[in-house]
Amino acid sequence: MTKTTRILTVDDSASMRALLNHALTAGGFQVDQADDGQSALEWLAVNEVDVVITDINMPRLDGFGLIEQVRAGSRHCDCPILVLTTESSDEKKSRARAAGATGWIVKPFDPAKLVDAVRKVTH
């Protein structure tokens, strides 16, 4: 029996989380949600996950901080992390890459391309 890919989406926008949830569950994935980087870290401390998809601009702990802390820990340090953001600057993309992001997706996202990207990083 094939294990369902579990994804944690991290975004402070409830509207964006709803769009992601719809797109990813339609793609056959199991989706959990956190509303900022700090909530994501607390969730990751007690749960297993195959992919993290995170926004950059969030209160308490932003996407850069989340990636850095996940990579610095041992529990999910090898987990693919996709950044999904409205930011398009090369400087922020480079910063995400240096922090350990696996990929960079510019909003507004295309559901089919997002699903395809998740499949690529999990195989």
Place this chain on the structure above:
Amino acid sequence: MLHAPIPSQPAIARIVVMQGQARVSGDPLVELTTVLGSCVATCLYDPEARIGGMNHFLLSEPPSSHSQCVVDEHYGVYLMEVLINEMLNAGGAKARLRAHLYGGANLRTGMTPIGTANASFACSFLEREGIPLMRSDLGRNTARRVDFRPVAGQARCRIVEATSIPENRPAPRPVASTGDIELF
């Protein structure tokens, strides 16, 4: 008899916010302005940080693979997020944001009521995000001009001739919505 010169009022810089744009300012001499038909303009302001901004959106038709939808909310959510992020980058706090909504008219009978869809989306978005809606003028069948002072959070909304706005059909899905993906 000599009169003291009347001090001239500082000039107001008017910035036009076009469809698909979002603008934020903390300058008390800036006024954001737009003309709306079925589009909706969201005006956000943070009364403590004394900044504000406006976006101007028209929900797009979904791609052909999404035939079950009347409109595609991805673009609306995106433009709302762009505006909110610019507010945060300028020193605003999401918990302090207040909103006005204008537009969403259905100018032509017999066509898809895209104005109603735009207005409904904007109201739902603000509710989901917990941003209080302080003032709105939505719906009906009249074009509007909105002038918004972002620092004061004050807006003036006037009815204008529909001929003063470009024809508003549901926009095709924007090129930017291809959701470019780069794997490192």
